[in-house]
Amino acid sequence: MFHRLERRLQRVVADHLRDCFGITDLPVALEEPRQKSFGELAIPVAFQLARRLRKPPRAIAEELAAQLPAVEGIASLEVAGGGYINARFDRGYYGWALLSGAEEVVEPVPGKVIVEHTNINPNKAAHIGHLRNAVLGDTFVRMLRAVGRQVEVQNYIDNTGVQVADVAVGFHFLEGKSADEVAQLATADRFDYYCWDLYARVSAYYQDHPEALAWRQQALHAIEAGEGELARIAQVVADNIMLAHLRTMRRLGITYDVLPRESEILKLQFWATAFELLKQRGAIYYETAGKNAGCWVMPARFFSKGSVPEDESKVIVRSDGTVTYVGKDIAYQLWKFGLLGKDFYYRPLLVEEDGHTVWVTTDEPQPYPAPQFGRATEVYNVIDSRQSYLQDVVAAGLRALGFTEQAEKSIHFAYEMVALSPRTCVELGIELNEEDRHRPYVEVSGRKGLGVKADDFIDKLIERALEEVSARHPDEPLEERRRVATIIAIGALRYFMLRFTRNVVIAFDLQEALSFEGETGPYVQYAAVRARNILRKYAEREGGLPDFRQVLGREAMARQLAFEPFWQLLLAASKAEVAIHRAVASGEPSHVAKYAFQLAQTFNTFYHDYPVIHEQDPERRTFLLWMTEYFRSQLHRVLDVLGIQVPEYM
């Protein structure tokens, strides 16, 4: 409703400027006044007009305020300060609109958005860095859907890359295991943990035995050819680790529509097609001299922003004829926009509890009726900011092929890494040198087997939450308590990953992340639980909730909302839509998290200041009860966008 009134006022002002001044090129921006007593919306347009009209802003504001036509829902306009026009809402109108459910219906927006996220190498367990990617991506998807966008979620599986090859090397050469033995091992619990350690061992082995890197080449060629024991091992590893990742992400309420696999990009000749295009359009050329001799490269001028020497070109096809990640990604991006003229085949991989099917690509025709994947109008690639160089090259590839519009719409949804605080490193038994000890954070490498495994961290959170729940509700059955603790733990985790803006490095601190106080997910959940408790208790006592629309009319609303604190509380609670829209516009999920926290704070103030059930005045009691219900629904709404559930009790 706030959103709607804002737009309505914006339009009236814009129309007025057009009709009376002939001004159409001035964007009318509305603000929220610094002081609440100034009203609900401020129009600073007089400042912008001052220079153009050569009049003091104050005079322009006076004039405008007097001339502007009446706007439904706006009670008054008044001039303040140096030239602000402050608008006050008609409180009865506003409250009644919220109560009678005149909320805006979410209008579907044309076009399909693809969000690609998670993309974990299927060779070892996920770590906390991956969680940031998945939570960010999943939340962004929820945000887009909340504003009416059609979204397809993709999780790219690099099942033919170096990382998978290295684990295959580990099983084959270091452990002497056959593909069957690995397959047997994969049925056991925590196969992903086993691979985590093995991968670290292989990396260490390469360090000490550089000649062993030949094994990697051998494995990569076997995988690309799809033949031999190493290829079979790699497939077993990739398939099973992929499933392990899906299980980990499911714990966080994260799922996908389709999993495009790199093996199909190769087998179905996606790359070959893209390669031809790139050659034809001169986006890449065969280098005959210098360090990149024998490679197909893209010249730096296509992707570089600064002045860069000509030999800084990016290798797309290696001298041994294999294609780099960037090359495959260009083919993949082309497919996402429906520009490749090819498609995958699909089969259902699994069905989630809610009936949602996760599809995976295959290289042969399938009998299953799959949805139409790809063909997006807009693409978001959730990939950490360290890869922005590669992402620039990919976008440059699209541009070089003449797809400038799609290159613009292929957005690198970048975020900074998750590092560990020195304190947490010590806690995890990671040795630090003197320099690292005094840094704000320490980057940890998955390659060395350092870092925090996602499932371990989730388990630890649940354990901590269970202690809290058990202390408060010792009489509840353990299974119940565990379920509640899990919801709280996931809420804490998701909130922690979302509370920072994308471009700050998270210095992950266990102690801080395990805390359930202050600006945390559980704080917001707690507010929602409190709201529901009031409603439940009232319903138990009175045999149900009143029919608010019957009991509270527009006049009653106006009467109650004349009381300033009530008005401010309702106003704050009604801004969820605005917050979500702004977060989508700025591409910043943390804005939703911030709003959720503020909303919870506001509700806690309400909770503390105005006992609902004990209120004596009947109209006021009903009003307070409705406010509680409104807060509850708004809290649920934003928590849903954040992917955070509300437990039965806390």
Next chain:
RNA sequence: GGGCGCGUAGCUCAGCUGGAUAGAGCAUCGGCCUUCUAAGCCGAGGGUCGCAGGUUCGAAUCCUGCCGCGCCUGCCA
């Protein structure tokens, strides 16, 4: 060298397209549980918004130049 990002309270961070007295959490100190669960609420202290210029009626926000830190700049991804 070049590219990207960061620098705001003791610590961790918000601050939307420039706007009216710079915000929150944690930590510290002091209050509040016989009233809808204290994972809560109230209060206090704490800031030359890295530095210097510039644009503007107005700059934490935009521009330029410095300083400090991080990441990238691979025939790994």
